[in-house]
Amino acid sequence: MDKTVPPGAAILLDFIRETEVARSDRASYDVIYGHNQGKLPKPLTTMTYGEVVDAQKGWSKRFRSSAAGGYQFMRATLIDLAKQVTSISGKDVFTPDLQDRLAYKLLLRRGYAEFIVGKISLVEFAENLAKEWASFPVLAAMKGSEREIRRGQSYYAGDGLNKALVKPEKVEAVL
Numbered sequence: 356m357d358k359t360v361p362p363g364a365a366i367l368l369d370f371i372r373e374t375e376v377a378r379s380d381r382a383s384y385d386v387i388y389g390h391n392q393g394k395l396p397k398p399l400t401t402m403t404y405g406e407v408v409d410a411q412k413g414w415s416k417r418f419r420s421s422a423a424g425g426y427q428f429m430r431a432t433l434i435d436l437a438k439q440v441t442s443i444s445g446k447d448v449f450t451p452d453l454q455d456r457l458a459y460k461l462l463l464r465r466g467y468a469e470f471i472v473g474k475i476s477l478v479e480f481a482e483n484l485a486k487e488w489a490s491f492p493v494l495a496a497m498k499g500s501e502r503e504i505r506r507g508q509s510y511y512a513g514d515g516l517n518k519a520l521v522k523p524e525k526v527e528a529v530l
Contacts (some may be wrong), residue, residue: 357455364467368458370529372425373488374521384451388420388427399424404453405445408433418518424449426458427488436460461487470530477530484526485510485519490524492519 356365372377376386385398392399399407411421411430421430428436436457437443447453465483469475475483478494485491492507493499501513511517 357452357459358364360455360459362458363471364462365455367467367529368426368455371458371488371491375427375488376425376527377520381451384454386423386425386427387414388418388422391418392417392464399449400451402446402449404437404443404447404449405431407449408437408441408445408508423453426461428454428457428491432461433457433460477527481523481526481530482510489517490520492521494523494527 360368369379372383376383376435378386383521384400387395387399395410402410402505407423407467411423411433411515414423415430418522422428423430423433437445440457440460443453443457465487466475466480470477470480481491481494482497485493489509489511491509493504493510494506496503496505498504499508499510500513501511504510504512507523508518509517509519
């Protein structure tokens with residue numbers, strides 16, 4: 356884990372990465388949607404940020420999603436992060452440390468700091484995480500992106516692509 360990520364956030368990010376890609380080792384950072392990374396000319400972690408974003412253009416058609424890396428970054432998310440984090444260059448290598456830093460920015464976007472100090476509830480923060488990471492369940496019944504969903508379902512349930520890959524009780528325990 357990148358040293359700039361606070362310890363509590365690092366624990367949560369490790370959990371997110373393992374849930375998203377079903378592994379927690381170094382190779383988890385090279386995963387693309389559907390575990391199709393073996394079809395790439397080189398590992399993600401040796402590609403530059405720009406190369407990853409450019410390559411993602413064709414992945415949605417080829418692999419059904421542009422999700423890339425340990426945190427399954429969508430192409431639009433990486434483009435948006437590059438606009439917000441001006442220290443990122445298209446020439447930066449898509450290393451595990453860079454992926455950790457970017458995922459931490461997503462945690463902050465989704466209310467991590469507010470959750471830590473009690474400004475938002477566990478249920479609300481978990482919903483925010485479920486909106487960012489489709490493998491995460493919502494903790495209460497609600498309107499998802501496609502339809503009404505129950506506790507334990509992905510926010511994106513019904514889209515034909517995503518489902519929750521972890522039990523809500525496990526998310527509650529980690530949070």
